[in-house]
Amino acid sequence: MKKVKNEKTIKIISFILAIVVSVGFTILSYVFCIYLSLFQANSIKNSLYETDYYTHAYEQFCEDVTDILIPIGISSDELDNIAHEADMKTEINKYVEDFYNGTDTDKVRDAVKDALEKYYKKEGIEEDRHTASLTKELQKYISESYTENVRNKWFKYLKRAKNSLRNNILTTYLPITVLTVISITALFLVQKWRHRAYRYLIYASTVAVILTAAGPIALYKSQLYKRLSIQPKYFYDFAMYHIESAIKNMFVVSLMWVFAIFIFAILIKYKKKKLHNLNII
Amino acid sequence: MRTVKKVMAYIFMPLLFLALDVSVSYILFQPLIEDVKGYANLLLLDDVPDFAQNNDEIEKDRLIEEFRDSRNKYVAEDDNNTENNVEDETIEAEEKQIYIPLSLIEWPNYGDPYAWIKCERLGIDSVLYYGDGYELLRKGVGQYIGSYIPGYGRPLMISAHNTKQFEPLQYIEIGDVIEITTGYGDFKYQVDDIQILLATDINAYDMQKEEEQLIMYTCYPFERLSTRHKYRYFVYCSKISGPILEQ
Structure with a gap:
C-alpha cells in the first residue's frame, strides 16, 4: 500500500515537473526564435539585402531631393550624385547594428555645396549673401532628408521591442530557464528508472514541437502580418521578408525538438534494454 | 489493456x-x-495595404477619351430628370444645365488623377490629382482633399509649384477662363480675383461657402532660388458652366 502510494506521489510530482519543463521549453523556443530572428543585426541586414532595401532607400532620398529643389526652380540633375548608395548602405547598417544617434552627413553637405557652386557658375549667377544663404539651407534640408531615409522610424520601434524583450529576458526568462533546468534535474532524481524521466521529457518536447510550429502555421495561414500598416513600400517589403524568415526559423526550431524527441526515444530504448539485460525489469 | x-x-x-x-x-x-x-x-489594417502606383505616363488624349466615355454613362443613366434629356453629345453645357445624381459619382481616392486642368492662353495643361502631397505635386496639379470636386457647389482648391505647372499663373488676368475636364463633365471657371496673402492666412479661403468657386494657389514670389515663400498667390474663379451634382 505504502509502495503504491509512493508510486502515485512520484507520478504526480513527475507530471507537475514535466508540465513546468514543457512550459519552459515552449517559452524558450519562442524567445530564442524571436530574439535571434527578428532583432539580431545580422538577420536584419540579411533581410535588408535580400529585399533591395538600400537601393530603394537611396531612390527615395533622390526623390526627396527633387521635391526640395522643385519649388526653388533648380533641376535635380544639377545635384546629381550628391550621395552614393554605398555610403547610405554603410550608414543604414551602422544604425541597424547599434542604433547610434549620429548619421555622417558631411560628405552630402560638401557635395551639395560643390554642386551648387558649379550650378551658379554655369547659370552666370553671382555668388552673394543670398546664394550663400540658399546653399546653407539646401545643405540643411538635404542632409535632414538623408538622415531620415537612413534612420527609418520603424527601426526605432524595432529597437524598442528589442530592448523590451531584453529587459524581460533578465526578469522573466532567466528564472524560467533556471526553473526548467531544476525541474529536469528533479525529474531525474525523483524517478527510480532514468527512462521514465526521458518519457516525460518526450511529452514536454512534443508540446514544444506542436506549439513552436502551431504559432507560425497559424500566422502564415492567416497572413495577419501582411496587414501591418507600414510605410513606405520598400520598408513593408523588408518587414514581410523578415517576418517570414522568422517564421521559417521557428519551423527549424520545432524540427530541433523533433530531433530531441528522437534522441530521448533512443535513450529510453537503450536504458530499458540495459535494465532488461540486468534482469531488473 | x-x-x-x-x-x-x-x-x-x-x-x-x-x-x-x-x-x-x-x-x-x-x-x-x-x-x-x-x-x-x-x-493592423482591415486589409493588405495597397501600394499600387498611379500611372505616371497617362497620355492626355487617352485620359480625355476615357473621361468623355464615362461622362456619357452618367448622362444616359439620368432618365428621370426630364431637364436632362440630352439627345446629342455636341450640345454645349451652357445651353442646357445638366444635373447628375451624386450617387452616380465615384468620389476620387487620394492620389487618383481624376481630372484635367487647362488654360489655353497661359499654356496650363496638366493632370489634376486628388491630393496635394509632395509625390503628387511632383507630377501635376494637386487638389486639397478638404475641398470639393467640380459640380458639388462648394469651393475647390488646387495648387501646384510656381516653378512648374503654375509658373504661368503670374501672367493670369481677370476674365481668363480655366477649364477642368472630369469623367462626368466639363467645367469652366472665370478668374474674378487675384490676391497675394500670407501662407498662414486663414481667411484666404472658406470651404463652408455654399458657392462653387475654383481657388488656385501657388508659392509667391515667382522667383527661383528662393526657399522663403511666406506668401501665396491666390486666384479666385467663379463657375460659368458645367454639370451640377445633385445631392
Whole structure:
C-alpha cells in the first residue's frame, strides 16, 4: 500500500515537473526564435539585402531631393550624385547594428555645396549673401532628408521591442530557464528508472514541437502580418521578408525538438534494454 | 489493456500536456499577450495595404477619351430628370444645365488623377490629382482633399509649384477662363480675383461657402532660388458652366 502510494506521489510530482519543463521549453523556443530572428543585426541586414532595401532607400532620398529643389526652380540633375548608395548602405547598417544617434552627413553637405557652386557658375549667377544663404539651407534640408531615409522610424520601434524583450529576458526568462533546468534535474532524481524521466521529457518536447510550429502555421495561414500598416513600400517589403524568415526559423526550431524527441526515444530504448539485460525489469 | 496503455501514452498524455501547457502559458503571459494585442490593433489594417502606383505616363488624349466615355454613362443613366434629356453629345453645357445624381459619382481616392486642368492662353495643361502631397505635386496639379470636386457647389482648391505647372499663373488676368475636364463633365471657371496673402492666412479661403468657386494657389514670389515663400498667390474663379451634382 505504502509502495503504491509512493508510486502515485512520484507520478504526480513527475507530471507537475514535466508540465513546468514543457512550459519552459515552449517559452524558450519562442524567445530564442524571436530574439535571434527578428532583432539580431545580422538577420536584419540579411533581410535588408535580400529585399533591395538600400537601393530603394537611396531612390527615395533622390526623390526627396527633387521635391526640395522643385519649388526653388533648380533641376535635380544639377545635384546629381550628391550621395552614393554605398555610403547610405554603410550608414543604414551602422544604425541597424547599434542604433547610434549620429548619421555622417558631411560628405552630402560638401557635395551639395560643390554642386551648387558649379550650378551658379554655369547659370552666370553671382555668388552673394543670398546664394550663400540658399546653399546653407539646401545643405540643411538635404542632409535632414538623408538622415531620415537612413534612420527609418520603424527601426526605432524595432529597437524598442528589442530592448523590451531584453529587459524581460533578465526578469522573466532567466528564472524560467533556471526553473526548467531544476525541474529536469528533479525529474531525474525523483524517478527510480532514468527512462521514465526521458518519457516525460518526450511529452514536454512534443508540446514544444506542436506549439513552436502551431504559432507560425497559424500566422502564415492567416497572413495577419501582411496587414501591418507600414510605410513606405520598400520598408513593408523588408518587414514581410523578415517576418517570414522568422517564421521559417521557428519551423527549424520545432524540427530541433523533433530531433530531441528522437534522441530521448533512443535513450529510453537503450536504458530499458540495459535494465532488461540486468534482469531488473 | 496494452492498447489502452498505448492510447494513454501516445495520445492522451501528449494532449493533456498540450492543454495544460497552453493554459499555464496563457495565464502566466496574459499581460504580455494583451500588450501585443493592443499594438496589433493599432498597427493592423482591415486589409493588405495597397501600394499600387498611379500611372505616371497617362497620355492626355487617352485620359480625355476615357473621361468623355464615362461622362456619357452618367448622362444616359439620368432618365428621370426630364431637364436632362440630352439627345446629342455636341450640345454645349451652357445651353442646357445638366444635373447628375451624386450617387452616380465615384468620389476620387487620394492620389487618383481624376481630372484635367487647362488654360489655353497661359499654356496650363496638366493632370489634376486628388491630393496635394509632395509625390503628387511632383507630377501635376494637386487638389486639397478638404475641398470639393467640380459640380458639388462648394469651393475647390488646387495648387501646384510656381516653378512648374503654375509658373504661368503670374501672367493670369481677370476674365481668363480655366477649364477642368472630369469623367462626368466639363467645367469652366472665370478668374474674378487675384490676391497675394500670407501662407498662414486663414481667411484666404472658406470651404463652408455654399458657392462653387475654383481657388488656385501657388508659392509667391515667382522667383527661383528662393526657399522663403511666406506668401501665396491666390486666384479666385467663379463657375460659368458645367454639370451640377445633385445631392
